[in-house]
Amino acid sequence: MKVTQSWKSASWKGKTLVVLALLFVLYTLVGFFVVPGLVKDNARQALADLTGRDVTISEVRFNPLVLSAEVDGFAIADEQTEVLAGFDRLYVNFQLSSLFRWTWYFDEISVEGLTLRAQRNPESVFNFDDVIAHAQAQFAEGPAEPKPVGSDEDEGGLPSLAIATMTLTNGDLRYTEATGKEPHQLTLPVAFTVSNFSTVSKGEGQNDYAIRLEGPDGGVFDWNGHFEFSPFVANGRLQVQGVDLVSLARLGAEQVRFTVPSGELDVEAEYAFNAEPDAQLMVSKGQVVLRDLAIQNPAEETPSLLLPQVKVSGVAVDTLSQTVNIPEVLINQPHIRAILGSAGLDLATLFLPPDPDEAEERKQVVKEKAQQAAERIAEAETLWVLHLDALKVDGNRFEFVDRTLNPAQTVMLEEGVFTLKDLVVGEESPFSWEGAATVLGEGKLSHTGKGQLAPLSINTSASLTALPLAPLSPWLEREMPLRLAAGSLGLELNTAVEGESPDFTVTGDVAVDGLNLLENGSPLLKLNQTRIKGLSLSTANQQVGINEIALTGMDMLHRIDNQGRDASARIEAGTRPAPAAQGSESSAPWQVGIKRVRLVGSQVRHEDLSVSPNFKIGLYQLSGVVSNLSTRPGSRASLDLNAQVDRYAPFSIKGSLSPEPLFTDMNVSLKNYEMTGLTPFTGHYLGYKVEKGQLGVETEVSIENRHLDSVTDIQADQFYLGEKVPSDEAVKAPVKLGLSVLRSRSGEITLPVKMSGDLDDPSFSVSGMILKVLTNIIVKAATAPFSVLAGLAGGENLEQITFTPGSAEVGPQTLSSLDALSKVLAEKPHLNIGLVGTTNADDRTALAAQRVGDDIDGRDWTSIDVAVQDKRLRRKLIRRYESETDKEVETLVSASLPEEEEAADAILARAAWDAMVTQEAQAVTREQLVELARLRSENAKAALVQEFEVAQARVYLNESTLDGEVSGLTLTLEK
Known part of the structure; x- marks a missing residue:
């Protein structure tokens, strides 16, 4: 009652103060007790609807007196990381003076304990993908909000906003990489401060910021600076110190195959x-x-x-x-x-x-x-x-x-x-470089260069000295049965790279010292010094050029093994096949040209282990020049090489050759080669070792249009065969005798060998042809010596010397043949002659004719041709026939006789003669023929010894031969 009366009696000023006081109290009560609950519930529900996740807000406090608000314990739930986003405390202090500044002004906005947690799962699915999708769906379903009428914001402009201080403390960013077998997590503590933030002001000291992130192992991220809006301007300084890359690398551990220790x-x-x-x-x-x-x-x-x-x-x-x-x-x-x-x-x-x-x-x-x-x-x-x-x-x-x-x-x-x-x-700008290094512990590499990338143009110079080659041998051994036992490499190269392809040009020199190359553990090639001078290579022209290759102290061993394979065959058999080339198109062949190959103090040795005893030969002190080697078709190289075969026999080869098309015009010379080294081949093909002898060869070889022609003069001095060697391949002929036939008075054997053949003929083999020709000559000399000796006898074959049938007297023709034989023996003092007296059917007829003639006319008998002209002798011939045979002589003639008596008697007398001689020939005894043959050989030897002064010991009388091919003598040769 009193309150009512007091109210009614109060002045309007008093009433106003009371109302204001009540409103202030109400404002305070609502602000302290009502607003926090409303904000908490509505904000939590709104965020839950927006994100599709459970949202937690522990407490909301609002101070209406100072216009400040606090939010504690905010979190958006996540099944994988527990919290998707959250903070411990958010504090916002709004200034009432904003109403008079026409600016939203905050004295402080601070966040404490902010956490943001992201996780990437297999197939790059993130733990917040559903939140984004849910939010987008919410926005799509909601009505578009109309722009307020009379808005102070310009379209596209920023609201007028000012914040005295923005801070973040005790924050962290957590990222979990869970795409692999084990998850890896990175946690970055974060804090930042922004002072005097304003979207409109440009005053000094405004919009300054400082952000600090601390890594899990002490790394620090500091970012401070200043920015302005309208237009946006920012500047500042970024500093990262001590970032531990081990932790960062764990996040990508499942994306790469390496680790970062x-x-x-x-x-x-x-x-x-x-x-x-x-x-x-x-x-x-x-x-x-x-x-x-x-x-x-x-x-x-x-x-x-x-x-x-x-x-x-x-x-x-x-x-x-x-x-x-x-x-x-x-x-x-x-x-x-x-x-x-x-x-x-x-x-x-x-x-x-x-x-x-x-x-x-x-x-x-x-x-x-x-x-x-x-x-x-x-x-x-x-x-x-x-x-x-x-x-x-x-x-x-x-x-x-x-x-x-x-x-x-x-x-x-x-x-x-x-x-x-x-x-x-x-x-387009030039650059340059220089560098150096030690390679394989000993090689010294230095290089310089300059160029530009666009358009590409680079020039380099490189020098390499004393690079050891032995450490590189395992790669060579993998590809083929060769090993680099020793050697060092040096290079001086200049390289130019240009164009889009690009094209390479290389020039320079190469040096290799002390090279020792082994094949299956055995020596193959040694080189004291190799120099390649004036090397040039161009990929654009596909050409390689070399001014000179100088080989000093080369020692090459070419070995044929017991299976008959040479070095190239063994290397090819042991070489890994090259991978198939990509594509089917074949590029044009490269052209290679070498102006000069110079050999100094070198040697090439050859061993053939496929023959027994093993054959060995070598070219020593090999020197000379090979000029103008080129793969260009039609080019011809020249050779001028000299050496000593087995260190004593002079050898030379001179001439020209071309690989494509194949052309050769060369002269080869060998003198005074000791032939005892050829025992492996003479034993195999001739069946004897070489006792002694020296060989000389002069050869002219020509190949043109795939056709070979060669003329070879082979001279063997004092060549004698020695001990017999068992060989199934040896010729079945008295080869020692053949060599004696070929050997001159002075002990020389000269054999001209001519060859001609088509190189495309698969049956033609140069080496096979040489052996065949030489073997044929020796076999012919051994089996038909007198045909070989015919040249010394004026072309006469003295294997057989004829006598008058039935006679052992040395007539003029026989004497002439014996004279020619004596000359042959004089030229061949190492040959002995055997005389074989021979008879044949002509001797039986001659002896029978002598006996019939003696019965008819005694010593006065001359010949049947004379007798048929004499009537007396005709009658005696007819009577003797008829008395011995008791037959009429007319029975011997089947044709009609002429009417003239003398002509008819002549026919009958000759028929009687022929019949009686034939009958008497059958009666000639073996003893008569043997005696005739013996007398012939004796008379011939006597003539050789007495008239032609042939040593008696060089002429032998051999056993006679009856019913032979010749009426006279058959000669044999004996060594």
């Missing part, structure tokens, strides 16, 4: 961004430092890549001009270890995904991008231009391990230094 990264730079008139980001004073980075194959104990320190200084980037400038890159003591295994080079696979299908897709993508980049560089059409002032590598070490060999082999490049200057990618 160690590594630390520092990055810092200053930047400035202007949104207008054209967006431009400029980075300056950039620096990147990489320390102790190791990239390792999990299956290996040693890192594949070890970088103790990489420092990139002074990096500048301008996005508007699309340029990157790098003043200097320093790489200190890098160690690269590449391993070649059955799956290929590990460095080429470590950065690929473990899954084979994904790896193949990645390869294809990288290949396509690399091809596109190469084309842009070649055409100077790169989008960005990179300027690298200097790249320096100090203490480089490269280690190549080849495990495809057993045992595995390692090649080392150490103490490498390299400096690259003024490299520009994307513009």
